[in-house]
Amino acid sequence: MMRGGTSRGPVFLARDLPSDPLHRDALLLSLMGAGHELEIDGIGGGNPLTSKVAIVGPASVPGADVDYLFAQVRVRDRIVDTSPNCGNMLAAVGPFAIESGLVSPSDGLTRIRIHNVNTGKLIEARIMTPGGQVVYEGGASIDGVPGTAAPIQLAFLDAAGAKTGRLLPTGAPVDLINGVEVSCVDAATPVMLVRASDLGKSGIETAGSYHTDPIFMAKLEAMRIEAGRRMGFPDAASLVIPKPVLIAPAAAGGTLVTRYFMPHECHRALAVTGAIAAATACVTPGTVAASMVGPINLPTDITLEHPSGRIVVRLESGGGQSGPFASVQRTARRIFEGTVFARRSHLPHDMRLTG
Structure with missing residues (x-):
């Protein structure tokens, strides 16, 4: 479980979840406790900001270091939506990738190119790694999160047209x-x-x-x-x-x-x-x-x-074909790691274990 920016949720290794999207989503709904306003029967926080999931695995495209699939688990509805990206949970992906062994850190600063599977876009995360170790404590602060932490820089290398292919999808500015x-x-x-x-x-x-x-x-x-x-x-x-x-x-x-x-x-x-x-x-x-x-x-x-x-x-020219290069500063924190259990009755019949 990690906080990424002003969001929070579990971060999974892709290999630990079913590859079939229907099975994966059924599992996530059970784990998070979706369908109840408090998500009382799972690890979701009863708020859209704390009912988010990051799934991280080896890169599937050239130029990337890891894949990141974001899933928004609806709180009151038993729905998993993978249509958007989440830039706050994105802040947790780099530290997780290093600590889970997907990426080898550098001494001082580690740059990780993250392929967001939801949009097909690349984002570069810059993680503080003195001595080759991820640090979470630091002097950076972001509004919406108490205290300070180590800064994480996120550079969206070509943000324009993330889902539609065009900066102005209707063809008009208004x-x-x-x-x-x-x-x-x-x-x-x-x-x-x-x-x-x-x-x-x-x-x-x-x-x-x-x-x-x-x-x-x-x-x-x-x-x-x-x-x-x-x-x-x-x-x-x-x-x-x-x-x-x-x-x-x-x-x-x-x-x-x-x-x-x-x-x-x-x-x-x-x-x-x-x-x-x-x-x-x-x-x-x-x-x-x-x-x-x-x-x-x-x-x-x-x-x-x-x-x-x-x-x-921060906006600079030259970021993409139809829009500027954008970067922001975030922070993240590793909260806990362990095993979370699903209810068999929530899963499709072909997923349920016997015994």
Whole structure:
């Protein structure tokens, strides 16, 4: 079990899980306790941020050191969604790969190229390894996590078009959905950006307050589903992508205020992939984000305010064919290791053990 950024979940070696996706997902649902709001019968934390799974194994593509498959296990629904990447859990992949023997560390700093299986993209993680050992203690801090830890740098080498193949999947920087302007952007993850004011919100509300407004949540979900259809996801209602993101003028000296939805609850901080998408939108002419912040030249730091503080995304030119190179700083912690048990009654008949 590891914390990666502002998320937490079990990290498995790929060889320890079934190769059949149906069997794998059935096992994960049982292990995490999905289907109950507290996930009381498993090791999930009863929140989308603590009901995440990372599966790590040998690289399957040239230029990578390891494969990383992310799985979002729904808390209340018995569903495993592998459509998105998770940049926070990504922070745990490098340390895990070293400590599990998948990657040999260097003395001082170890660079690991991670192939995200969900999106097919490569991310370089830079891990502090003095004396060839992973260290978790350090002076770096990230908003949304108490205390300090060793810094982990994540460089998204070509974030644009992570799921759709295009930075602007609809072909336009702005679309009109239900009479509201939105920008559909795909950089690290597909998002639908919308001005908070256009939906009657300030954008600086607490994360939990949105869920108490069912009319707003229903409108946001309807817009998300339509945005998903236009982005090439006809089944968006059953997926966690695209992610809706409210944006508003900065309130505390940053570039923008953001409220990121997962998609049915507001994130208490901001997903790394969502931060990269929002930051990239800020420097993409014509988007609702770019119109709000004005012209920005590269290289630049985009500071995005969120309910727990802020996250800084460094953007530089030359990262990919249609978008900038993006990097962020995260931290991670190894919490425990051991054996977790599934309930046989939750598994398909051909998986159940005898005796």
